[in-house]
């Protein structure tokens with residue numbers, strides 16, 4: 001197996017991994033870069049030469065970066081954290097017998113956290 005080491009290879013930007021080729025192939029079908037034998041070497045890659053056409057439109061790079069994040073993953077993490085903090089805070093104020101004002105303040109982040117959590121889970125299920 002051979003691999004395309006070009007970091008700005010259109011295949012790599014689409015898939016997030018170096019393009020793989022059969023041994024008899026000598027250059028990448030996407031970007032014409034000479035192939036290397038080791039996958040590790042290909043992942044480290046070679047920097048695109050200056051004036052590289054694939055560096056061009058900013059939208060392409062942004063899209064590739066955004067796609068690396070799992071959809072909704074951030075919402076789930078933040079939502080769960082807020083929910084936990086809210087629960088912990090509520091329990092704390094309840095045990096301390098503090099005023100109802102503090103108790104109600106903790107509901108805000110909890111509700112917000114629950115909404116984000118649900119939205120994140122739904123996005124993750126959809127994506």
Ligand SMILES: [Zn+2]
Nearest residue numbers: 004009028031
């Ligand atoms: Zn390539």
